[in-house]
Amino acid sequence: MRTETGQVYKLKDYKPTDFVVERIDLTFELDPKETTVVSRVILHRREGVAADAPLVFDGDELTLDSLQIDGNDHDPSLYDATPDSLTIRGLPESGPFEVTVNTTLSPATNTKLMGLYRTNGVYCTQCEAEGFRRITYFYDRPDVLAVYTVTIIAGKEDAKHLLSNGNFLGGGNYDEGRHFAAWFDPHPKPSYLFALVGGDLGLVEDSFTTMSGKEVALKIYVEHGKEGRAGYAMDALKRSMKWDEEMFGREYDLDIFQIVAVSDFNMGAMENKGLNVFNDKYVLADPETATDADYANIEAIIAHEYFHNWTGNRITCRDWFQLCLKEGLTVYRDHAFSADQRSASVKRIAEIRLLKAHQFPEDAGPLAHPVRPESYKEINNFYTATVYEKGSEVVRMIRTILGAEDFRKGMDLYFERHDGDAATIEDFLACFAEASGRDLKQFALWYSQAGTPSVSVSTDWNEASKTFKVTLEQTLAPTPGQSRKALMHIPLAYGLILPDGTEFDGRLDTDDAENGVMHLTKRKQTFSFSNVPGRPVLSINRGFSAPVNIAMEQSSADLAHIARHDGDGVSRWQALNEQAMRHLVAVSKLARDGRTLPPARELADILVATGADDSLEPAFRAQALALPAESDIAREIGSNIDPEAIHTAREAVLSEVANAGLDVFARLADSAPKGAYSPDAADAGQRALAGVALAYASLAEGQPARAKTAYDSSDNMTVMSQALQVLVHQFPGSSEAEEALAGFKTRFADDPLVLDKWYSIQAMTPGAPTRERVEELLESDDFDRSNPNRMRALIGAFSAGNPTGFNAADGAGYRLLAAEVVDIDKRNPQLAARLLTAMRSWRSLEAGRQELARQALVSIREAGELSPDVGDIVDRMLAA
Incomplete structure (x- = not known):
């Protein structure tokens, strides 16, 4: 049986530390198996703390080599060191004092990828949330802010780049062929923002001049030979810096901003002050290896981590x-x-x-x-x-x-x-x-308050008085630990679309709305409009102004009216999506009961007309044509879910849309921009529309020729991966699909990030037989189980992105995930726990699958000693 998952931490129990940290000086002597760390911490006792109160530092799998107080060895009887904590007694009662802690680490064997570890010959750290305690004993909590000075010493092979937070103080030869570099961060920060990188990396450099005229050096470090794929990340960084100045008045505050891209990383990226560490999939891009989605993700995540400089680091x-x-x-x-x-x-x-x-x-x-x-x-x-x-x-x-x-x-x-x-x-x-x-x-x-509020909406139109009333009522379902909920303040943006397609600009007869927003603050409220010239159609929750479920009986005609005339593009999409969802839910339930599925002519006609409307933005049309995913339909049904029935129903609707619009889709499938590739929004939108159209046209034609031609003639990764997905998902096992898969792997055999796409596409092929291929790929000689990206690409894609394969009626998908989670947990608990969350909705399945999923979760709980990460997730999933 597993061990206890540990104590429960509660918000109400917060209290500040007994000692205040003033500064910390760190010295690292890097070695793959025996890195030594010397931590010198200046502290003073917080006012009001008892004179005999001990200092208690956090640790995680640490061994104390030595301890000094104010430069003198401390009496061993006055401290207790365990792998998880260091408790020190006999400290000065007043004034600042220095605690020096020596530890030794093995970065090469740190498979958890938390603290200091080594990846592809490069030393790297990840300290959020509690990784710093794997480096040295310290107050590893976000409210302990201190100024850091860091000295890094390394042999010649590791010393090309020795990086840490803040500004560079200097460096050079140390002794016996070793080198050093020193860094100082003038901004007090918590330990989770500490970073260190050491190794031989390629470098891309640029600069940015801030709004006050200060020039900031910009540096992006990548593996050698990949420097040419960091250009878009650098461009995104400079645009982010300028945008934050213009939109929020936030100027960068150091002399240098650095990004390091590594291949083994549990997260997307980390905002360490002045030294961001990134999963390389969110830095590296060129047209041959990255899709439009990759470019957009790089842009967003570069911006996200840079914006943390103020919202996360400075505050x-x-x-x-x-x-x-x-x-x-x-x-x-x-x-x-x-x-x-x-x-x-x-x-x-x-x-x-x-x-x-x-x-x-x-x-x-x-x-x-x-x-x-x-x-x-x-x-x-x-x-x-x-x-x-x-x-x-x-x-x-x-x-x-x-x-x-x-x-x-x-x-x-x-x-x-x-x-x-x-x-x-x-x-x-x-x-x-x-x-x-x-x-x-x-x-x-x-x-x-946890949970998604639901808002029921009803309307009343009085032709005689020309008044229109909207009644809103909120409900909040119980969630774990919260059986009773207080009423929320829910802001719902709205519009009234008149019969001629224009919008009613009259005011509400109530103070509960302003600037086009209804403020629902009570259980039930009615909002009235006077002097409305004709029966309007209500467009509610425009722009998705509140993350709520809307329950509203609107006719197909009203939804079509919104889709045609609403000035808010998001509402137009929501109207189309709602029409599709209603039909898909209805036919999924019929399929579950083994009944004949009705046609979807009206829906097909609307979608085809939307796709054919060249006045609409291509990217919008691509979104409109993408039917709700099988997981979306399952969420809408809510309980007694049969994934196979949902898949059957959705495929039937896809086929009907495809057949109804073959001529349109055949035209659009060839509409991707020609010539030099650009990742900008306009070209990306055209490629997105062409990709959706290719899938529909291939489905209608019932043979893979069109997709194979697109694959063979593609000159960028976006088009190539779109075509490969159509071949593998629509024509699995065909000679065209197998030939494309083999060619793709051969071409990109030396590029792990591109091969991750190859794994994911196969893992997400609908149907139970996919599990067998996933198992084969797991056991292949070139599959790297230690790399989080690779495991997410295969196991994560299968369990979270393949409802029919993962939820096979025999439970084999659940058993596969359970076995992998138990195995991964021994090396990388954080990754194992995140993969396990794919089973979060197991209780909504039909009874047979639900029981098989429960058995798989129980098998994890009974597998042996689990990490706190996995133990916590499985306990919460199995709780009544």
């Missing part, structure tokens, strides 16, 4: 319960940046799809938790869609409620008041309340 979190304060806010900022760089409405549609695909299921299952949780066992398990994506939506709602001007005033006050602080959600909201004069107490419930 950090008081404790990990406030994680959304840096992550949700910074996601909001990177979303706003991407919306300005690309099509705002198309970007917003993509955000909504992501939110509904990942965060809504999280809110509806056993892993539900508030944006700011009240307790946790393992903080690594709270880097979730709720904290990031819903956290961003909450910030977006603040802007909707306050308006752009007061929102900017609130942000300015936040930056001014809390620069250099470890802040809380209360601090953040107080700035907006003060700047705007608004009471945000009820709104603050968005941070403390």
Whole structure:
């Protein structure tokens, strides 16, 4: 049986440390197996703390080599060192004192990829959330801010680049062929933002002049030979720096900004002060190896990590319960940046799809938790869609409620008041309340209540009096640990579209709305409009102004009216998506019961007409033509889910749309831009539309010739991967698909990032037989189980992106994931726990699959000693 997963940490138990850290000096002598670390910490006792209170530092699998206080060896009877903590007694009662701690590490054998580790010959650190304690004993918590000076010593083979946070102090020869480099960060920071990199890397350099005229050196480090693929990342960085100055008045504050790309990384990237470390998939790009989606992700994630310089670094979190304060806010900022760089409405549609695909299921299952949780066992398990994506939506709602001007005033006050602080959600909201004069107490419930609110909407039109009434009612379902919920403040943007397609510009007869937003603050409210010239169609939750489920009986005609005339592009898409979803849910239920499926002529006609409308943005048409995914349909059904029935129903609708629009799709399939590749929004949108059309046209034709021609003639990775996906998913096992797969692997055998696409495409092929191929790929000689990207590309894609294959009726998919999670947990608990979350919705399955999924989860729990990461997830999933 497994061991206990550890203590529960609670928000209400927060208290500051007994000692205040003033500064920390670190010296590293790098060696793959025996890196020595000397930590010199200057502290003083906090006022009011007892004179005999001990100093307790955190550790994780550490061994203490030596301990000195003010330069003298400390009496061994006055300290206790375990792998997880260092407790020191007999300290000075007043004044600052120095604690010197010596530890020895083995970066080469650190498979957890937390703390200091070695990847492809390069030393690298990852300290968020609790990785610094794997380097040295210290107060490893976000509210302990200190100034860091770092000296790195290494042999010649590792010393080409020795990097850390802050500004470079100098470097040179040390002794006996070794070299050193010293760094100083003048900005106090918590330990989770510490970073060190050492090794022989290629370098791309540029510079940026800030709004005050300061020149900042920009450096991106990549593996040798890949320098040419870092150009777009550098361009995105410079655009991010300029945008943050223009939109938020935030100027960069060091002499140098550095990015290092590594191949073994548990996260997407890390915002360490002045030295960002990235998963190389979010840095490297060229037309031959990266898709349009890769370019967009690079742009967004480069921006996200840079924006953390102020929302996360200069102002950090008081404790990990406030994680959304840096992550949700910074996601909001990177979303706003991407919306300005690309099509705002198309970007917003993509955000909504992501939110509904990942965060809504999280809110509806056993892993539900508030944006700011009240307790946790393992903080690594709270880097979730709720904290990031819903956290961003909450910030977006603040802007909707306050308006752009007061929102900017609130942000300015936040930056001014809390620069250099470890802040809380209360601090953040107080700035907006003060700047705007608004009471945000009820709104603050968005941070403390889990679950997705539902809003039922009904309308009443009185032809005689020309009045139109909208009645809204909110309900909040129980979630784990929260059986009773308080009423929320839900801002719902709206519009009334008149019969002629114009919008009614009259005012509401109530004070509960302003600037096109209805403020639902009670259980039930009615909003009235007078002097409306004709029966309007209500467009509600425009722009997805609140992350809620809307329950509204609107006719197909009304939805079509919105789709044709709404001035909000997001609402037009939502109307089309709602029509598709209604039909897909209905036919999925019929398929589950073994009944005949009705035709989808009306839906097919609408979608084909949308695709053919050249007045619409190509990227918008691509989004409109992409039917709700099988996981979206399952979420909408909610319970007793049969993934095979959903797949059957969706395939039937796809076929009908494809056959109805073959001529249109055949034309659009060849509409990708010709000539030199550009990743800009316009060209990317055209390629997205062409890719969707290729899938429809190939489906209608029933043979792979068109897709194989597209694959063979492709001159960029976007078109190539689109065509490969059509071949493999629509014509699995065909000679064309197998030939393309073999050719792709041969061509990109030496490029791990591109091969990850090859693995993912195969893992996501619909149908149970895919599991057998996944197992074959896992056991192949060239499969690297130690690389997180590779495991996510195969196991993650199969379990989270292949509903029919993973949810096979015999339970083999569940057993495969369970076995891999147990195996991975021994090396990399963080990765194992994140892969396991693919089973978060297991209770919504039909009874047979539900029982098989439960058995798989139980097998994990009973497999032996589990990490706190995996133990926490499996316990929460199995809890009643």
